[in-house]
Amino acid sequence: MSGKYRGLQAEIRNRNNLAFYVPCAAHSLNLVGQCSVEASTEASRYFMFLQKLYAFFANSTHRWDVLTRKLQENKKKFTLKSLSSTRWSCREDATKALEANYDEIYDSLTAIRDDPNEKKETKMESSSLVNTLEKFETAFMTIFWNTVLNQLGAVSNTLQKPGLDLNTGTQLLQGLQTSIKKHRENFECFEEKTKNLSTHVDFQYSKKRSDLKRKFPDGQSLHLEGSTKFKIETYYVSIDTLVSELDKRREAYSDISRLFGFFGDFRNIEEEELRECARKIVDTYKDDLDIALVEEIVFFRNFLLTIPNFENLVPKNMLDIIVEKDLISVFPNMYIVLRIYLTLAVTNCESERSFSKLSFIKNELRSSMGETRLVSLAICSIEHDVLRSINFEDIIKTFVRNKHRKKALPFSFSTS
16 A cells, blocks of 8 residues: 555655655554454444444435434433445544433334334344343443544544654554553443443343354363453454554654654653764765754753743744844754654644545536546645636636737738
8 A cells, every 4th residue: 555665655765765654643543443343243243233323324214204303302412323435534433422321212213113014124223233232242342342433533533743853653552552541441341331331231141052163272262251252252353453554554654753852851751861862863864954953952952941821832843933033144953953853743634525526516417528627626626725716807807818819910911
């Protein structure tokens, strides 16, 4: 996907070895959640159930009205959400809605199931959904995934904020990984929350008709059932996959952290360690920086210590101070280092969304459109806010003047 060996990344690195590959942190976070769901059969089945639950109510205005009335009676604000293949964060909205309205959704389904005027197929489908809601595993997955997806969503929204620097983004991913790892010891806590979710939930795990036994090379077998089976085969699998995928995604930022990680603790880092970090940057950017950065960075840190609220300064503020106070000649190398660091993108969400514009612009009716026109229309669509602020009067006059068919001839007729 990243083109590391023969793709675009490899081509750019061949032309400029200083072009570090920085994956989109927000997109990587979505892939982490997707991989963790696909690793567990029970998790995949749960999210399929969420989509079926939404489709059951959304496909009928009558059934949707039944649900809406139940929610209004109990003054609930959340409603069911659909799962999207492109917007992975919608799963957070879906699990939040189910947890907040578990009893109301259950009562709506039972009302439809027991309605004598409903069709047989509708009653059977609602009965199947009721049985799924009564399972302890469904309620447990609702509590667990709502907790995890809330954390994933909060980090994802922060990563997409403009002005976020790379160190902060990496630290957010590290903090998220640590938080999810701690959930591994909270299985009993999630069980207790599940028991308090709804009175309609069975407090026992579902029993399979035939429990498989794990056989080991020495001939011994392990029989798993109930809480132990669910914890090992579903709960641990989801958490371990989340942790391992987060660790794998963070490896892409290792080169950047090795060079610019000191900005995360710029105030407290030791002077000798700060000099060593400066040497690494000079060795990497030999054509842009000189060895004077080794002492200049210490001088710059001592200068910032004299500024009030230095502990709240981020690299963007440091660069603003250099520019606003006209200190580029005093800290020329730090000025370059900060500009290099701040141009490293944390996410490319805006660029990624540009692909969705192409489906509106070049459809089946415009299959013969040339590249120049396509690019121009795409830019107009993506930057529509800038386009609307432009005064077109001068542009229209210039267009009319250039396209006017009546041309003045270079000679005049004379009459005799």
